[in-house]
Amino acid sequence: MVRLEGVGKVFPATRKSSAVTALSSIDLSAPKGSITAIIGRSGAGKSTLIRLVNGLERPSSGRVLVDGEDIAQLPEDRLRHIRRSIGMIFQHFNLLSSRTVFDNIALPLEIGGMARKEIAERVTPLLELVGLADKRDRYPAELSGGQKQRVGIARALATRPKLLLSDEATSALDPETTQSVLELLKRINSELGLTILLITHEMEVVKSIADNVAVIDGGKIVERGSTFDVFTHPQHHTTKVLLSGVPGMQLPAYAQAHLSQERREGAEVVLRIVFSGPHATDPVLSRLTGELGVSLNILGGAVDEIAGKPFGTLFVSFLADEARLERVRSTLAGLNLTTEVLGYVA
Structure with missing residues (x-):
């Protein structure tokens, strides 16, 4: 038109x-x-x-x-x-x-x-x-x-x-x-x-x-x-x-204030997990803790609908070396969920 x-x-x-x-x-x-x-x-x-x-x-x-x-x-x-x-x-x-x-x-x-x-x-x-x-x-x-x-x-x-x-x-x-x-x-x-x-x-x-x-x-x-x-x-x-x-699109301010791009001893990695399509409501956290033994801290997130499709964002932090981080991201990728490493928090 x-x-x-x-x-x-x-x-x-x-x-x-x-x-x-x-x-x-x-x-x-x-x-x-x-x-x-x-x-x-x-x-x-x-x-x-x-x-x-x-x-x-x-x-x-x-x-x-x-x-x-x-x-x-x-x-x-x-x-x-x-x-x-x-x-x-x-x-x-x-x-x-x-x-x-x-x-x-x-x-x-x-x-x-x-x-x-x-x-x-x-x-x-x-x-x-x-x-x-x-x-x-x-x-x-x-x-x-x-x-x-x-x-x-x-x-x-x-x-x-x-x-x-x-x-x-x-x-x-x-x-x-x-x-x-x-x-x-x-x-x-x-x-x-x-x-x-x-x-x-x-x-x-x-x-x-x-x-x-x-x-x-x-x-x-x-x-x-x-x-x-x-x-x-x-x-x-x-x-x-x-x-x-937009609610849930950004890391909450209290966590953002302590975010660092440099990994230090004892710091937790901060991960943004995007839920969309048919997996938007899957019980992902229980799967990560049950199968991988990862203890997650929830920093923020939201479940919403965009253009009529379900969509969610979750911000989590956890202690992880490179190998464990890659296992977590690989597991989530297998569920067609995308992830982004935002940095590290003490």
Whole structure:
């Protein structure tokens, strides 16, 4: 549905500032019917990228293809037509305070010249879809943050788009409301087959609903892949930093403070064990203690679900020479579990 090929974006110099390279050599694709997340720190280029996809900015180099059409090469009338097939939801809702819920959702249809009867036939089922049928005559000031975002989602769906762009759509919401909005987006993706391109810095959002993820840093894609693979085996430093706040992904701070890369007499090796797939719930610790006689100290860990797949991380320490350490790692590898030596603690 979306393909970026060698895309660059340079904002020219002004009297007050020099030229800024916002994006460089971006190659990215979002398959039809998928939820693809783009994550990165503030200023990494996420919002510029999404503005290229809906044609609000034009690339300085490369091609931006939406459903096979090169956005930058389209005349204005054709671009307006393509934009109707691209829905957009925003961080701060962008609702008109003087219009009711119904009329906010109807706005793009009115602009498109649709008759009032047809608008009612289009908007009414959308109100049902987002769970706001009883709020149709309310005004934004009477709604909660989650309800406002549901109005924004319904409005984005009013033109029956093929693609939905979400720019930090949940970052202004509390955790419980965020979860309800994410469940709605998943349902829309499943029932309508809608492709969703998600810009966010919230790893919990990505973990919950994204099929694929791309990590952007300094205007470049530094890592990409399935959400499960990127989260369970991050390769780039930026990815590891972004994931550091996800429970169970990092060694707890109290242990991190005493970690050393140098092995000393009497120190215990610290091992990170990654549980995934069919072995995510296996009784591994009892096997290590029973078969190998290894006495383990548990330093931390978590069992979770990433992109619908079970996943767990466990941090343990134990006294071991090189031979015993290799036996432990070999045993775990035989169970298709991956391990990483993080260092040593006294």
